[in-house]
Amino acid sequence: MRIGLALGSGSARGWSHIGVLRGLEERGVKPAVVVGASVGTLVGAAYTSGQLATLEGWVRKLTRVDVWRLLDTTFRGGGVMTGNRLMRAIGEQLEDHPIEGLPIAFAAVAADLDTGQEVWLREGSMLSAARASSGMPGLFAPMWYQNRWLIDGGVVNPVPVSLCRALGADYVIAVNLNRHLNRYALRTHQRAAPGTPDPAARSPKPHDLPGWPGMDRLAGLMDGLMEALKPAQNGEPRLFDVMATSIDIMQDRITRSRMVGDPPDLVLSPDLAQFHLMDFHRADEAIAIGRREVARVAEELRALQKASG
Numbered sequence: 001m002r003i004g005l006a007l008g009s010g011s012a013r014g015w016s017h018i019g020v021l022r023g024l025e026e027r028g029v030k031p032a033v034v035v036g037a038s039v040g041t042l043v044g045a046a047y048t049s050g051q052l053a054t055l056e057g058w059v060r061k062l063t064r065v066d067v068w069r070l071l072d073t074t075f076r077g078g079g080v081m082t083g084n085r086l087m088r089a090i091g092e093q094l095e096d097h098p099i100e101g102l103p104i105a106f107a108a109v110a111a112d113l114d115t116g117q118e119v120w121l122r123e124g125s126m127l128s129a130a131r132a133s134s135g136m137p138g139l140f141a142p143m144w145y146q147n148r149w150l151i152d153g154g155v156v157n158p159v160p161v162s163l164c165r166a167l168g169a170d171y172v173i174a175v176n177l178n179r180h181l182n183r184y185a186l187r188t189h190q191r192a193a194p195g196t197p198d199p200a201a202r203s204p205k206p207h208d209l210p211g212w213p214g215m216d217r218l219a220g221l222m223d224g225l226m227e228a229l230k231p232a233q234n235g236e237p238r239l240f241d242v243m244a245t246s247i248d249i250m251q252d253r254i255t256r257s258r259m260v261g262d263p264p265d266l267v268l269s270p271d272l273a274q275f276h277l278m279d280f281h282r283a284d285e286a287i288a289i290g291r292r293e294v295a296r297v298a299e300e301l302r303a304l305q306k307a308s309g
Contacts, residue, residue: 001308004033004169006161006264007040009154009251010177011136011244012279012286013272014039018056019290020175020268021047027294027301033105033169035160037153040175041108041133042090045126048104049097058093059283067280087131096127105167108133109153109160113142118156120163121146138243139277158251161264171304174264175290177272178252244277266300268293 005024007017017040024031036044046055070086099106100123108121108129121129124146132143135151142149153160164172237245259267270293272286279286294301 001170002032002168003029003304003308004035004164004167004172005031005044006159006164006172006174007034007036007044008159008175008177008255009038009040009152010272011039011277012282013177013270013275014043015059015280015283015286016177016270016272016290016293017043017175018052018059018283019287019292020270020294021052021290022056022287023291023294024173024301027298028305029173029301031104031169031173033164033167035107035109035163035167036130036133037109037158037160038134038136040177041153042130044106044108045130046094048102048106049095049126050103051094054093056283056287059280060287062281062283064281067278087127090130091127094127096125099123099126099129102126107163107167109157109163110135110145110150111153111155113149113151116156118153119146119148119150120166122167136247154247154251154254156254157258158255159258159264161259162262164264165262171266171308172264173266173268174259175268175270176255177270178248178255241277266297266304268297 005021007014007020010016017036021043034044034048036042043052043055046052070089099108099121106126110119110121110129110133111117112119121132128143128145132145132150133153134140135142137151137155140152142151144150157163158178159174159176161172161174164174270286270289272289275282275286
């Protein structure tokens with residue numbers, strides 16, 4: 001029996017994939033097929049190329065300051081960030097390999113920006129595939145790859161079970177990071193909490209808005225952008241909080257729909273409701289949560305091992 005692992009999209013929540021892989025290893029479950037969308041592609045590439053320990057060691061050391069330094073903000077192109085600085089940092093940690101030469105079958109899913117077509121990346125540079133699959137709309141600029149503009153695979157197939165089966169998996173374990181009903185309820189409660197200031201009271205009024213004082217105005221825009229990257233406070237959503245939560249909602253609905261049409265054999269849903277878009281510095285927590293989720297399905301995994309002989 002060929003076991004397949006479909007690693008879902010989820011931004012900073014994706015570090016929990018490392019914990020899932022570690023938990024499966026500890027129980028003797030070795031996937032013969034690994035596919036990913038967005039951050040799932042990066043973790044999957046590291047695993048199938050034998051470099052998971054290197055990636056894990058790096059992400060566990062990331063601090064909040066390190067994360068800010070990896071952000072290459074731009075006001076040009078199709079995203080707030082190009083993603084080049086981040087990919088260079090990853091490239092310094094992981095050795096690139098051609099996908100078709102990896103010892104474990106691997107592929108990534110992305111979306112064609114022009115046609116909306118789901119694109120399966122099954123050959124070429126594994127790191128390029130990881131970047132092409134991770135262009136979250138509005139955040140990272142699309143990538144010109146294989147003669148098309150590609151964006152985040154989570155837009156079309158957040159947990160690519162279908163791709164896993166196409167590569168020959170008989171039994172598919174899906175890792176869904178878009179379990180967010182608790183998070184939506186939490187944020188709604190926070191916004192309605194007693195004592196929360198009225199958002200309208202903090203909104204700028206026409207007479208408060210400055211003109212264009214050259215570089216001072218540009219500096220103000222940069223300060224505002226960095227502020228927008230921070231998590232919401234006092235119940236008032238900020239720019240990237242709105243973007244990330246909207247994408248989460250979209251991916252949650254798409255995932256549900258796709259899994260009805262092509263259900264996996266086992267679903268892992270780590271509880272990452274408290275993680276925000278840019279919480280890449282919380283790798284230790286995310287990895288631990290991934291391990292706990294594997295422990296939750298220990299009985300199913302034991303049955304799988306017996307069935308696979």
